[in-house]
Amino acid sequence: MNLLSRHTDYAVRALLYMANRVGERVSSMDIHRDLKLPRPFMRKTLQVLQKEGYLVSVKGHKGGFMLAMPPQKIRLIGLMRIFQGDISLSDCLFRKKLCRCVAVCPLRREIKSMEAVLVDRLSGVSLADLMVR
Amino acid sequence: MNLLSRHTDYAVRALLYMANRVGERVSSMDIHRDLKLPRPFMRKTLQVLQKEGYLVSVKGHKGGFMLAMPPQKIRLIGLMRIFQGDISLSDCLFRKKLCRCVAVCPLRREIKSMEAVLVDRLSGVSLADLMVR
DNA sequence: TCTAATGATACCATTATTGTATCATTTGTA
DNA sequence: TACAAATGATACAATAATGGTATCATTAGA
Numbered sequence: 327m328n329l330l331s332r333h334t335d336y337a338v339r340a341l342l343y344m345a346n347r348v349g350e351r352v353s354s355m356d357i358h359r360d361l362k363l364p365r366p367f368m369r370k371t372l373q374v375l376q377k378e379g380y381l382v383s384v385k386g387h388k389g390g391f392m393l394a395m396p397p398q399k400i401r402l403i404g405l406m407r408i409f410q411g412d413i414s415l416s417d418c419l420f421r422k423k424l425c426r427c428v429a430v431c432p433l434r435r436e437i438k439s440m441e442a443v444l445v446d447r448l449s450g451v452s453l454a455d456l457m458v459r
Numbered sequence: 460m461n462l463l464s465r466h467t468d469y470a471v472r473a474l475l476y477m478a479n480r481v482g483e484r485v486s487s488m489d490i491h492r493d494l495k496l497p498r499p500f501m502r503k504t505l506q507v508l509q510k511e512g513y514l515v516s517v518k519g520h521k522g523g524f525m526l527a528m529p530p531q532k533i534r535l536i537g538l539m540r541i542f543q544g545d546i547s548l549s550d551c552l553f554r555k556k557l558c559r560c561v562a563v564c565p566l567r568r569e570i571k572s573m574e575a576v577l578v579d580r581l582s583g584v585s586l587a588d589l590m591v592r
Numbered sequence: 593t594c595t596a597a598t599g600a601t602a603c604c605a606t607t608a609t610t611g612t613a614t615c616a617t618t619t620g621t622a
Numbered sequence: 623t624a625c626a627a628a629t630g631a632t633a634c635a636a637t638a639a640t641g642g643t644a645t646c647a648t649t650a651g652a
Contacts, residue, residue, distance in 0.1 A: 327462075329548035329570055332610060338566060353628065367611050373630065386619025389628040402566075415462035432589045433471060436535075437462055440580050447573050456565045465641060486597065500642050506599065519650030522597040 333409035336363050336371045338402070341380065341453055345397045351390035371409075378408050397453035403445060413448065415441045466542035469496050469504045471535070474513065474586055478530045486523035504542075511541050530586035536578060546581065548574045 330338075339361055344352050354372055358365040372391055375381045380400060381391045393400075406413060416437045463471075472494055477485050487505055491498040505524055508514045513533060514524045526533075539546060549570045 327460075327543070327547055329460075329573070331608095355628080364611060366613070369629080370611095370631095376629090383629060384619085385617070385629045387625095387627045388620060389618080391629090402569075410460070414460055433535075433584075436580075436584055436589075440462070440577055443576060443580070444573055447569075447576070451566075451569055456569075464639095488597080497642060499644070502598080503642095509598090516598060517650085518598045518648070520594095520596045521651060522649080524598090 330406065331410050332367070333371050333374070334405050336368045337375055337405050337409065338453070338456065339363065340368065340372060341375070341393065341397075341400060341405075342456060344381075344391065344393050345453055345457055348393065351384060351388065351392060353390035356390070374408060380405075397457060400453040401449060402451040403448040406448065413441065413445050415444070463539065464543050465500070466504050466507070467538050469501045470508060470538050470542065471586070471589065472496065473501065473505060474508070474526065474530075474533060474538075475589060477514075477524065477526050478586055478590055481526065484517060484521065484523035484525060489523070507541060513538075530590060533586035534582060535584040536581040539581065546574065546578050548577070 340357050340363070343357055343361060344350075354365055354369045357363060357368065357372075372381060372383075376383045376391065380394055382394045383389070383391050403413070416434060473490050473496070476490055476494060477483075487498055487502045490496060490501065490505075505514060505516075509516045509524065513527055515527045516522070516524050536546070549567060
């Protein structure tokens with residue numbers, strides 16, 4: 327199981343990369359070269375981050391991206407919500423039909439509570455925390 | 460995201476069903492009729508549970524299944540491990556290549572620690588706990 | 593001996609995720 | 623001013639995991 331999707335994973339890496347180059351303009355080519363992430367896919371990641379206000383972009387020659395906010399303000403939970411939707415450990419709508427979980431309610435309650443723990447932990451992690459080494 | 464796969468989910472339901480019919484022989488047909496689970500698929504679930512020692516089976520006419528142990532001994536984490544492998548929030552081998560996570564180690568550490576919390580919680584839940592109502 | 597059950601297993605369908613390709617637009621610079 | 627290098631937008635394809643079906647062999651009760 328993967329808590330983070332590729333988009334989220336690549337987002338974290340790319341953002342970390344930029345956090346270490348504050349003031350510079352970073353292109354998808356730079357990231358591709360240095361981090362070896364598949365470029366077309368990761369470009370989509372970056373575009374989403376731009377739309378969501380995490381990145382400022384400059385088009386054209388010598389264009390690229392820069393962080394739009396300090397690393398302290400970028401939280402793991404925020405990135406996950408963008409790329410993976412609300413964190414849930416039991417997706418309960420199954421093609422518009424009601425979940426198969428309602429019948430096993432005590433189990434559902436357990437899982438929901440674990441979910442809350444997880445979200446709490448994830449909320450505590452910022453990009454800045456991941457930069458410390 | 461789903462913490463539980465269908466197999467695990469169906470296993471819990473079927474086991475709960477049998478826990479409420481101790482002494483009776485329960486067939487896959489009974490479960491299908493009463494719980495509306497897709498029979499061929501759920502039959503596989505039951506067969507695995509039998510192989511793993513959770514169920515005793517009787518073949519032939521009037522055959523079926525019975526719990527092989529008391530509900531207190533059946534733990535959610537055990538079922539998950541059978542049907543989903545070891546609980547991990549960051550599957551790190553990607554087609555035999557080393558994970559893409561190692562490069563973002565602090566993140567990996569965070570996730571591993573959340574994983575431990577989750578496993579701990581899951582270990583605490585038994586079938587008997589889910590029967591209480 | 594027929595029927596209803598499990599055991600084993602092969603196969604198919606669906607979905608989500610991951611990844612590629614392409615074209616339009618923008619902008620610095622030779 | 624034209625070219626090159628970048629992002630924006632978007633359509634399409636590949637892959638893998640999961641979920642599900644079908645079938646045949648075997649067993650056992652009535």
